[in-house]
Amino acid sequence: MPRAGCRADFPALARRPGRPMIHYLDSACMSLVPRPVLRAMEEYYRDFPGCAGRSLHRFSEEVSHRFEAAREGFARFLGTRDAASIVFVRNATEAINLVGRGLSLGRGDRVLVSDQEHNSNLVLWQRLGTERGVGLDVLPLPEDGSFDLEAFEERVARGVTLVSLFHTSNLDGRSLPVAEIVERAHAHGARVLLDGCQAAPHVPIDLARLGADFYALSGHKMLGPTGTGVLAAAPGALDTLEPLLVGGETVEWTTLTEHALRPPPHRFEAGLQNYAGVLGSHAAVRYLEAAGRDTIADHDRRLNARATAALAGEDRFHPLGPADPADRPSILAFALDGVDSHDAALFLDAGHSVLVRSGRHCVHSWYDRRGLTGNVRASFYLYNDGTDVDALVRGVRELLRRTEGKGPRPPKVAPRPRAVGRRRR
Ligand SMILES: Cc1ncc(COP(=O)(O)O)c(C=O)c1O
Numbered sequence: 001m002p003r004a005g006c007r008a009d010f011p012a013l014a015r016r017p018g019r020p021m022i023h024y025l026d027s028a029c030m031s032l033v034p035r036p037v038l039r040a041m042e043e044y045y046r047d048f049p050g051c052a053g054r055s056l057h058r059f060s061e062e063v064s065h066r067f068e069a070a071r072e073g074f075a076r077f078l079g080t081r082d083a084a085s086i087v088f089v090r091n092a093t094e095a096i097n098l099v100g101r102g103l104s105l106g107r108g109d110r111v112l113v114s115d116q117e118h119n120s121n122l123v124l125w126q127r128l129g130t131e132r133g134v135g136l137d138v139l140p141l142p143e144d145g146s147f148d149l150e151a152f153e154e155r156v157a158r159g160v161t162l163v164s165l166f167h168t169s170n171l172d173g174r175s176l177p178v179a180e181i182v183e184r185a186h187a188h189g190a191r192v193l194l195d196g197c198q199a200a201p202h203v204p205i206d207l208a209r210l211g212a213d214f215y216a217l218s219g220h221k222m223l224g225p226t227g228t229g230v231l232a233a234a235p236g237a238l239d240t241l242e243p244l245l246v247g248g249e250t251v252e253w254t255t256l257t258e259h260a261l262r263p264p265p266h267r268f269e270a271g272l273q274n275y276a277g278v279l280g281s282h283a284a285v286r287y288l289e290a291a292g293r294d295t296i297a298d299h300d301r302r303l304n305a306r307a308t309a310a311l312a313g314e315d316r317f318h319p320l321g322p323a324d325p326a327d328r329p330s331i332l333a334f335a336l337d338g339v340d341s342h343d344a345a346l347f348l349d350a351g352h353s354v355l356v357r358s359g360r361h362c363v364h365s366w367y368d369r370r371g372l373t374g375n376v377r378a379s380f381y382l383y384n385d386g387t388d389v390d391a392l393v394r395g396v397r398e399l400l401r402r403t404e405g406k407g408p409r410p411p412k413v414a415p416r417p418r419a420v421g422r423r424r425r
Contacts, residue, residue, distance in 0.1 A: 002291040028379035040283035070282035079206035095216035095231035102241030107133035145322030167199035172321025173331025224281030238264035245270035352395035
């Protein structure tokens with residue numbers, strides 16, 4: 001465990017009268033928030049609820065100072081030398097859209113993605129195809145987690161302008177060899193955007209060494225408040241982007257007919273910002289730094305190895321992606337023969353207080369191509385421990401036992417109203 005008692009820092013996991021112990025294994029969707037993050041947000045609203053860079057009073061001064069300190073905190077956390085290369089956005093989706101639209105791609109440009117990207121790194125490129133004639137190339141990834149650098153390079157050499165790939169997959173937890181990818185893409189003049197949503201919360205990131213042009217992440221997957229995210233860029237790369245939104249905060253001056261944009265990153269942060277969220281996500285960054293990302297990665301790996309080993313003997317249990325959990329440390333995605341993934345998730349929650357994700361994880365095309373309706377995904381983070389793994393294993397085993405030879409459906413659990421009839425992604 002990163003720090004003994006770390007679990008106690010997360011109020012959502014606290015034991016409460018009448019509520020069983022919660023086993024939260026859905027951090028790949030959204031992580032939980034520790035007390036220092038809650039405190040940072042409350043402090044903002046309580047002690048200096050001003051808006052940065054407009055008014056001159058003390059509240060405004062304080063928040064301006066802390067907002068820029070948060071920028072520096074993220075720059076350090078991501079290994080960039082320059083805080084001006086950090087843009088605060090609402091989430092990774094917005095960061096990816098900012099790059100995709102901001103680069104002003106058009107006919108003749110080609111974007112290369114993998115066949116396993118989150119919709120947030122796919123739909124945009126499809127739309128830029130219909131709107132502006134941008135070409136889209138899709139690199140198939142083998143299911144065993146391997147990556148063929150030669151095949152990749154051959155694709156890039158065919159005139160790809162931008163490579164846009166996940167760093168770690170939300171579907172099966174594999175990571176791509178991003179350093180080699182960047183090197184080979186750059187050798188052919190292509191820029192690289194990495195979707196770091198599932199990597200930044202778990203492993204140290206050194207963007208200066210990595211050399212990726214753009215790196216997107218969501219604060220709410222790394223202990224931060226919802227609706228927070230960052231686009232980090234290589235030195236000078238933000239200068240090549242047009243803003244997604246313009247208006248207040250983005251300009252040096254305006255006349256009735258003209259304006260001058262502020263330099264990056266401010267030209268990309270239009271309107272009054274999510275100060276509480278940004279300060280909260282800075283507190284999250286500090287919490288992760290204190291925990292140590294190498295320690296977190298190691299912790300994930302051990303929990304995943306324990307879960308995978310415990311279930312390996314079940315012949316209806318099929319993990320997705322690399323066979324070795326060390327190659328997909330934060331995620332154990334699996335299918336259970338004869339059990340629908342949503343039914344499994346409801347069963348695990350209702351019967352064992354194990355909270356997992358089910359369905360197609362916003363990677364619809366991957367499942368549709370295989371004729372699958374989805375799978376269960378358990379994801380691990382620093383506040384999880386062996387009790388969570390054991391509860392998952394107990395739940396899955398019970399589910400398998402109760403559905404043995406009984407056809408494709410698990411026993412009916414009383415579904416709670418919120419889960420009924422909702423569109424699930
Ligand atoms: C790999 C990956 N990319 C992008 C996203 C989208 O993140 P957000 O919804 O925070 O923008 C997610 C969210 O699950 C993800 O896992």
